[in-house]
Amino acid sequence: MLNLIWLKSLTTLIEQHSFQAAANQLGLAQPTVTQHIQKLEEMLCVPLIKRGRSGCQPTEYALRLLPYATSMLRLQDRALQAVQQPSMRVGASSNIGIYLLQPYLQSYLSTQTRQQDPLDLVIDTNPTIAEKLENAEIDIALMEWWPPKTGFDSQTWKTEPLVLITPPDHALTQLPSISRTMLSGLNLIGGESGSGTGRLLKTYLQDFQQMPTITMQLGSTEAVKQAVRAGLGISLVFASAVVDEVQHGSLCAIPLEDSALKKSIQIVWRHQSLGYDKRPEFVEHLLQTSINLNPAGL
Incomplete structure (x- = not known):
């Protein structure tokens, strides 16, 4: 060894x-x-x-x-x-850690009445968070895509709708929603790789021979938003990721027809091998706490 x-x-x-x-x-x-x-x-x-x-x-x-x-x-x-010094490390893929998780962390910490183990948050790409979880570098992970693996438990935390974002003056802003047929023929800016959006699109558009064309691949949703604002194209993102921009009028968010394109956010943690199935305290909090994060009007 x-x-x-x-x-x-x-x-x-x-x-x-x-x-x-x-x-x-x-x-x-x-x-x-x-x-x-x-x-x-x-x-x-x-x-x-x-x-x-x-x-x-x-x-x-x-x-x-x-x-x-x-x-x-x-x-x-x-x-x-x-x-010797227990702590809890939570990992989240970029979109979840930046746009969804923060209010839940604040709520969890505010409800703790006893001295608790320190809590650290690690934000990185979806593949990196998965790797850190498998390597025991984090204890709990929140990810956009997770293939079930032996030794880990997982549960859907919530579903997050995807929306098509465009500049305010784009022709598509006149539409109330985007149909599957229209989506299949669009040119899109790609965001963070490894987040599972491509797999989701293939399932969503499985009845169509054509898939959206990716014109450029950017590394984060923030980069995608800046590119769309600059008029470089349009893209699919979490609805929660553009709440401020839509309210301020710098971007438009168009829902998909019937709001059918949604991503399931997974909570994943290492299986407890102590003879009981009790979930970690933070996982319980996430599943039980109801905080409305759905962007109004999207």
Whole structure:
């Protein structure tokens, strides 16, 4: 098995570019750090460090190992913290963390009458949040798309309608809604990848031979909104993501016909293997608390 102490010496050496500097950082003797690297190289049967006039540089093998070593060390810190200083880390995909979750966090914290474990919120892309959950870097995740996996429980938290957003002067703003037929032939700006919107569209438009054309792929809903405001195109986003812009008149949001295109927001948590099925307290709060976040008039 990989020795975490050796891995710590390796990651510190890569960061410091010097055995002596790494030893000072770790509070170890320089020969000890050298020994850790040698043992790791012997175990893996590959060279990990190149020595040169400019200092120590990682080999290609070390660079391949580095993200795994970093993840293992981070997981160790989380394991120790879970025992010694418990905390709860909630992860959310970008749209959920930015546009939906904040009032629920405030409500949860305001109802706690006892001393509670610290709560941290991590916001990232949907695939990254899924990876962090599987790696035990977060305890609870809220995601736009989650494929069921062994060892995890999940439940639909709420459904969020998608709307077509356009500049105020766009011709489509005269329509009360967008039909499936019309949607299938549109050119759209794409948002954050890995959020499940593409899968949702394929199901929604499964009876049509044509799918919307993605003209450009942007990394976030905020970037999409700015692009639409600049007249670069139109797009599909969470209705909750454009409440302020619609109220201020900088964007228009057109609902889909019969409000049929909705995304199910999933709460996912690690299965409790203690002989009972009690859900985490924060999960219970999310499922029981009723806060109206549906944008009026969309």
